[in-house]
Amino acid sequence: MENDRLPARARLPQEDRQLDDDLLRQAERLVEDERSARDACAMEGGCGPADDAWEDDGLMPTLGARTADGPGRFGPFGGRYVPETLIPALDELEAAYGEASADPVFLTEIDALAAHYIGRPTPLYRARRLETEAGVGPIYLKREDLNHTGAHKINNTVGQALLAERMGKPRIIAETGAGQHGVATATACALFNLECVVYMGAEDVRRQALNVYRMRLLGAEVRPVHSGTRTLKDATNEALRDWVTNVGDTHYIIGSVVGPHPFPRIVRDFQAVIGREAKRQILEVEGRLPRTVVACVGGGSNAMGMFHAFVEDEDVALVGVEAAGEGLGTGRSSASLSEGRPGVLHGSLSYLLQDADGQISPAHSVAAGLDYPGVGPEHSFLRDSGRARYECVGDEAAARAFRILPRLEGIIPALETAHALAWAIEAGRRGEIEGPVAICLSGRGDKDAVHVAGLRGGAAREGRRE
């Protein structure tokens, strides 16, 4: 049995040395590339006033109208817009998840893995020096970076891998942007002895060399995707194509609260542990709920996980922070909720970055994990219903926050998370938010260090000389 748990394609030490060399070369190339890219484009931070193109158009979505709030819907958003081939698999998944989530054995197993493998509950840490910086307090950081593998993604992958095992599916596929979800999936697959294939945009493979190495080390096969914009959306297309082809023995562990029903709900439920813990923890120390809850939004899984427990608490302001990239209106953002329109991509109806002809626009963000032209349908619903608001932060401001938190608190945040931090600091300084503030620190930033060092103009190289 012990031997059975070894990853099927465990690598030999010789191959590891080869991988190490590859990684070093990739990292060096990365710093070089970033330096030339930096000269080519001056990055603009921040974003203009949120222009609400959709509502100004006076158009109303007709899709999903009659099914609004029906199964698989969040208001009109969500649904199951997929090729016919996938319908039975989605039905099977929905049924299996329904049974599992009512099965005490399954729930006990999830709790045990959370406690002994993932390392939950994660701390809710009061960041006093950050409070001084932002001029608002108290500020609490929900430390999802302290999870095993360094981000919130593992909450979902362990849950779904357990579900796949229960459904008798021996093969797992996943898409990844920053690589965090890929690493978390590869990890869960090693744990459950499942075959693992991760699709990753070729552009992201380049940006996130360390995570590519980690996935291979964990026994996963990483398949670079060269089609389209070579980022997360194209990796998702490729994962869906694989699933359509191998749906009999394969489960698709989707990494965010996106995709066709029941994925947005399943991923939210597995991530909702973040907000449940945070709520309990803040009540313990403060004796009251937070006034403001902040999280970054790409697809939106850490934000949905953080928000879910607070949605009913109407005095708690929920703020999702999208990536403005080089600025709204430049065509170089990932801010689907701020400058997109509803449309259908990857199986659900939600806000999308798209042109007038319904072609999906390329997204951009310095953070690979936010670099996605869509967003989870429940966020679209929270936005339109007014229950949550969505702000955005550009590349430069995020990179600044990435450098501030390590010096203030000794915590290196992921670039994705840095968007939430940047907004909270700015909003605090402007006196726009009230404490207590709870920020989801969704991941740690080791993976981004080389990239940000490149943005600074070769600091990584200087660092190596010291």
Next chain:
Amino acid sequence: MPAHPLGPIRERFEKLAREGRTGFIPYVTAGYPSRVHTRQLLTGLVEAGADVIELGIPFSDPMADGPTIQRSSQGALAAGATVDMTLDLVGDLRSWSDIPIVIFSYLNPIYAQGIEDFLMLAADAGVNGILPTDLPVGADPDLEHQLRHSTLDLVRLVAPTTTPERVREIAAESEGFLYYIARTGVTGARSRLRRELAAEVSAVRSASYLPVAVGFGVSSPEHARAVARMADAVVVGSALVDSLDSEGVEGALRFARSLRAALDEGGTG
């Protein structure tokens, strides 16, 4: 409606049945490699004996398509293809031919036009049917209702993974014909057809009064001959695009003629 109580697509299938022939449905990505090429190709396909034209609106994220149609979609978009241009191509063809035309599309390009506007423009241009790849039966009752009550036929897909109960449900919701997906997977040319195909197609035919077309992976005259023995029509897409890539419009039309000949040999009679 009164002129064609069944609609032009069904009329065409009725005619095929009377003649004991199998229908040939070529798929073409609108605007690939250019609008001019597509126009030549469509003209040639009608002359080569196509029975229904499946004209694809290119989409940036074709998740149900393999490498060939991903490439043709990207190429068409890069060359400036739009929904308007696709409907213009339909209008051009309609000006001299009554061949039934089905628009094959992902939902978003149509949705972005506004469904109502799109349906009106499509009908005006002479489109007879619509086949949305990512709108399975029951996914969006309101939208499906709207499409079914338009002048266009709403053609639905059945997959090898579809359960028998669902096949009946889909058959009841489909118009024009049923499109049977010959394999579990994305579009693309394949070297062989699956052994189980004949039995599956026969099961679908017995569940529906609609004609059944078979597509996905039908790549050669041999495949076409084999499919002709089991289905009412055969759809050929990726293999046609591949021959367009390697041998140009003339090559693609030669390939189309070889498919037509094979179907007529294979016959349903």
